Amino acid sequence: MNITIVGSGFAGVKAALELARDSHMHVHVITDKPDFQYYPSLYSSATGHSHLESWVPLGEIFASYDNIHVTLDTIVGIDAEKKQLLGVTETRYDYETLIIGVGTVTTYFGIPGIDQYSYGIKSADQIYQLKHRIYKDIAEEGKLDRNYVVIGGGPTGVELAGALGTYLNDLAKFHNLRSHRTRVRLIEAAPRVLPRSHETTSRKVQKRLENLGVEVQVGCMVQEETADSIIAGGRPIASHTVIWTSGVMNNPLFAAHPGIFELAKNGRVIVDKHMKAHKDIYVIGDNAATPFTGLAQTALHDAKFVAGNLRRKRRGQSMKAYTAVAPASAIPVGDRWAAFEYKKLRFYSWPAAIIRRVADFVGYSDILPIGQAIRPWVAATIKEEDYFTPSGVTPARYARKRRR
Numbered sequence: 001m002n003i004t005i006v007g008s009g010f011a012g013v014k015a016a017l018e019l020a021r022d023s024h025m026h027v028h029v030i031t032d033k034p035d036f037q038y039y040p041s042l043y044s045s046a047t048g049h050s051h052l053e054s055w056v057p058l059g060e061i062f063a064s065y066d067n068i069h070v071t072l073d074t075i076v077g078i079d080a081e082k083k084q085l086l087g088v089t090e091t092r093y094d095y096e097t098l099i100i101g102v103g104t105v106t107t108y109f110g111i112p113g114i115d116q117y118s119y120g121i122k123s124a125d126q127i128y129q130l131k132h133r134i135y136k137d138i139a140e141e142g143k144l145d146r147n148y149v150v151i152g153g154g155p156t157g158v159e160l161a162g163a164l165g166t167y168l169n170d171l172a173k174f175h176n177l178r179s180h181r182t183r184v185r186l187i188e189a190a191p192r193v194l195p196r197s198h199e200t201t202s203r204k205v206q207k208r209l210e211n212l213g214v215e216v217q218v219g220c221m222v223q224e225e226t227a228d229s230i231i232a233g234g235r236p237i238a239s240h241t242v243i244w245t246s247g248v249m250n251n252p253l254f255a256a257h258p259g260i261f262e263l264a265k266n267g268r269v270i271v272d273k274h275m276k277a278h279k280d281i282y283v284i285g286d287n288a289a290t291p292f293t294g295l296a297q298t299a300l301h302d303a304k305f306v307a308g309n310l311r312r313k314r315r316g317q318s319m320k321a322y323t324a325v326a327p328a329s330a331i332p333v334g335d336r337w338a339a340f341e342y343k344k345l346r347f348y349s350w351p352a353a354i355i356r357r358v359a360d361f362v363g364y365s366d367i368l369p370i371g372q373a374i375r376p377w378v379a380a381t382i383k384e385e386d387y388f389t390p391s392g393v394t395p396a397r398y399a400r401k402r403r404r
Contacts, residue, residue: 013367031058045151074088116225165212
């Protein structure tokens with residue numbers, strides 16, 4: 001049985017691994033990235049910790065499977081009648097059964113200047129650009145920016161804002177910026193941070209952020225960004241380091257094929273009880289209109305479900321119906337503190353932080369053998385070699401710059 005998978009996020013990689021357990025399954029993964037990206041740790045890599053916690057080469061993940069083949073390409077077209085995919089390289093790929101888990105893309109809601117001037121942390125390139133901006137201020141100006149503005153009070157924005165202040169203070173001390181005055185601001189359009197979480201969690205997380213020195217502004221809309229400021233709530237904030245963590249939309253691949261995919265109001269793909277969107281086409285993870293879409297645990301659950309059903313189909317067994325499972329969440333806010341939620345269960349501080357660390361190990365273990373999962377998990381405690389200075393720039397150079 002030949003299975004083609006488009007995408008190498010949690011959903012795509014887990015589906016490939018589950019299917020490859022059956023030697024009769026031949027899996028072709030088509031992806032635009034050579035690495036699996038562990039999204040929950042991107043905020044940590046953006047604030048100086050090892051990149052090994054966020055990126056694992058697909059070659060390492062699939063090394064022990066002879067029935068998984070990987071092709072690097074971006075799929076831009078689908079012909080459901082001919083059962084063909086079209087890559088951006090203009091290569092055509094035939095498929096028998098297709099699983100799509102390509103994730104979401106960033107949207108800036110049409111806010112002027114955000115796409116041009118803001119930074120992000122959703123890829124290695126975006127993180128490099130952000131860190132280079134911070135280092136450039138130190139090297140050329142001998143100081144940090146006055147305001148570091150994080151837009152979006154969801155989990156990513158909260159995690160980043162909670163870690164950013166410590167990172168900036170470490171940089172300031174290392175480079176002897178004794179008189180530095182900088183502020184981390186978190187701006188959220190909704191009435192509270194973590195609007196999808198319980199109100200108690202939102203309140204405690206905001207208090208934790210404020211204790212860390214983060215200025216939290218909720219119910220605040222961003223109107224515009226320029227090269228050196230952002231206008232939010234009708235007021236300008238001086239900053240050339242605005243980090244956008246808000247706003248995602250479904251991959252445009254689906255809207256480009258209305259004859260194949262039916263979209264829900266949120267732009268996700270409507271699927272049947274087997275997660276099928278069209279004949280021999282399954283849509284999973286962030287792309288599917290399921291109750292808990294957008295979460296890593298849901299993507300893993302979807303992958304296991306579809307892979308299990310395809311294995312049953314190969315054996316001539318009946319397929320099961322999909323059941324959504326409410327995932328737990330553990331959101332870190334600074335060092336040794338997190339907020340944990342699972343249904344009606346909620347608790348905070350260091351016990352939740354321990355659960356988050358355990359959950360990360362489980363997350364890596366879902367993708368890698370336990371022996372290999374230890375490396376990225378431990379990497380979360382390691383600071384990059386360029387934690388304090390960018391590659392190729394020595395502290396001595398900074399010292400000479402400051403003396404001038």
